[in-house]
Amino acid sequence: MKFKSLKIKNYIQDALVDLNFQDLTPIQEEVIPKALEGQSIVGKSPTGTGKTHCFLIPIANEVKPNLKEVQVVIIVPTRELGQQIYDELKKITRYSPEYIDLRLYVGGGRRDEEIKRLELSQPQVVIGTIGKIEDLAFNENLLKIYTANVLVIDEADMVFTPEDMTRIDQIFGQFKENIQSLVFSATITDELSRFIDKYLNKSVNVDLSGKKISKDSIKHVFIKTKNKDKNNQLLELFKIMNPYLVLLFANTLEEVDNLSNFLGTNGYPNVKLDSSLKPRERRNVLARIKKGEYQYVVASDLAARGMDITGVSLVVNYSLPTDIKYYIHRSGRTARFKDTGKVISLLDFDDEKYLARLHGRGLDIYFGEIVEGMFKETKYQERKKNKYDEEIEVLHVKYPLPPKVKPNYRKRRKEKIAKETRQIKRKRVEDIYKRKAKND
CATH class of the missing domain: 3.40.50.300 (P-loop containing nucleotide triphosphate hydrolases)
Structure with missing residues (x-):
């Protein structure tokens, strides 16, 4: 499928020609048409397959320059990725006949200037880390993310860490119920899976990774x-x-x-x-x-x-x-x-x-x-499992890890599994020596 066949604004097509974008990658071919229709999507694909433009192109197409409020929020795990996405979106929107207000909110920015500018006007597209968005939206009560129609979470497996889940719930609670959510990740972690079950149960799942976690190339x-x-x-x-x-x-x-x-x-x-x-x-x-x-x-x-x-x-x-x-x-x-x-x-x-x-x-x-x-x-040839390997694997079933646990449970669970694993390994060594002594 060619980029020129996409039903998007002419100025975006002009920018894509300048960038020498011709053929869509498989993940782009699956996601972009659905995103342009307004569907919520969870996209899983190995890194380096073009996931970023799966959301940048639909965003550029849907932003209304005459509407001076937050329309899109893009959450990223690091300032470097935020800067990269900001730069790419600037390239795609550079031929827009009307100004589109993109703002980057990550650590290391000039906070005083960010606050002064927010007191004057709202950005139309917000790109930022959880900590910075939380600071400006809740601590300062200046960034009005509740008006957004589109939420993007990129590199979601790095965003959804156990320590950040409370903040994510707080931020997500500000959005409209019918917000279009576009979530992209190379892997689906337990935290991300719980978030999808809680908030995105009506989303379209696009998984082009199969069982693979890395590209064949x-x-x-x-x-x-x-x-x-x-x-x-x-x-x-x-x-x-x-x-x-x-x-x-x-x-x-x-x-x-x-x-x-x-x-x-x-x-x-x-x-x-x-x-x-x-x-x-x-x-x-x-x-x-x-x-x-x-x-x-x-x-x-x-x-x-x-x-x-x-x-x-x-x-x-x-x-x-x-x-x-x-x-x-x-x-x-x-x-x-x-x-x-x-x-x-x-x-x-x-x-x-x-x-x-x-x-x-x-x-x-x-x-x-x-x-x-x-x-x-x-x-590499995988070694066949023996009974000792199977006994060690059973320990993770013996000591399960439920979604909600008491304080220090994870640490105690890890210590118990480690202790019993050592016992199994010692028994294996003892059995080897017993067999050797018997044969001698």
Whole structure:
């Protein structure tokens, strides 16, 4: 399906031609016509498939420039994603014959100026984080989000965290009952699922991910680094490969600092992208990356949340995130749209369960090994479960996690499961020694 076949305003078509938008992606083909009809939608698709324009194009088409009130609210998890969406919407609306008031409300903005401007007029499209929208709409009582006809939640699995659910309920309680809701995510978390059941039970579900949590155009490779120096493994890898642009992820700010320093002292100039940077510094770093000034970028998970950096050919997980949701968002920084990419993870722990979970959710996994200056890959084969694995899995049924729990229940549940898991593993080792002694 071609963009020119969409029934949208001429000025939007002109902007899309300038942007060289020709063919809709599968998720766009499913969502945009429905969104233009006013339907509420929950869209699930791997990152890098064009979800952002699924809502930007219908929004631009429906905003009434002569109506000077909030018409659209777009909620995002981070300031960087908010800035990115703001910039893209400016491109799509730039040929509008009448001014459309778009405003970005994220951390790091000039609050006094935002308040003064709100005292004079309301924006027509609000793009912001939960905290900033809550501040201006409730604490200051200046941002009139209750007039909105459209609500968008992008990267929803990152927005709907357990600690933010109360604030989300408060914000959602301000909207009209018949508001059009457009929710997009790469994964559906428990919190997001409960929100959908509560507020969006009449929405259309568009799921183009199937069982897969990542695009087929991304190759996932794991290098076992047990008893090996991870830093040296990384240097060997970069000697073999010469990627166009690399995003290296670490779990902590300390790891980011150490990795950045190590690469720099070994002849790999790089830049850091993490939460220690001030908003202006982050914008400058992103601008320099997009200009091609850096080949190596060392980042925390901040950079994985919906940020679109063109040309990332390789993602390296220096340390793997414990939450698979973050693995998905990290890997989604490569192979944007029709590109291909690779994710290489340094596996410094023997976690068969981690790999099995990824494999079970549709990822084709490979093991990588550097042999005589060559990078060799072999396909992952999931180990068959034994009775001990099954006993460990039963623990999660034995100690269920209901939607509402008492304080500290999660912690106590985790401790009980961990304790009994250790007991099962000890029994397994004892049984192995007993069998060996019997055979001897």
